[in-house]
Amino acid sequence: MSPAFFEMLDSQLRPDRGPNGEPSATDFLVIDLPGIVDAFVIGYDELPAVVEGLRTARVYIGAGALVSGVAVYGLEVADGVIELIGVEIDP
Numbered sequence: 001m002s003p004a005f006f007e008m009l010d011s012q013l014r015p016d017r018g019p020n021g022e023p024s025a026t027d028f029l030v031i032d033l034p035g036i037v038d039a040f041v042i043g044y045d046e047l048p049a050v051v052e053g054l055r056t057a058r059v060y061i062g063a064g065a066l067v068s069g070v071a072v073y074g075l076e077v078a079d080g081v082i083e084l085i086g087v088e089i090d091p
Helices: 003-012 025-046
Strands: 057-062 069-078 081-090
Touching: 003 025, 003 081, 025 057, 025 069, 025 081
Parallel strands: none
Antiparallel strands: 057 069, 069 081
């Protein structure tokens, strides 16, 4: 994961759980992100392109166990190597 991914995550979720059980950035990394990583690993070619015709940048759009909506952006930086470069969360 790129530093930008973590910066975006930290700007959207707190470092600690909120007073009403709102998820922390660590909660997201441990609970929701593994399934999203699996989606990139197993089905990268089936994920929508970030820009039509650009096959090296894909986006996962879905919901998580902790967040109602999430978009995670991945970039194929080498043959078979995918780096997560961004995240947008709808808590």
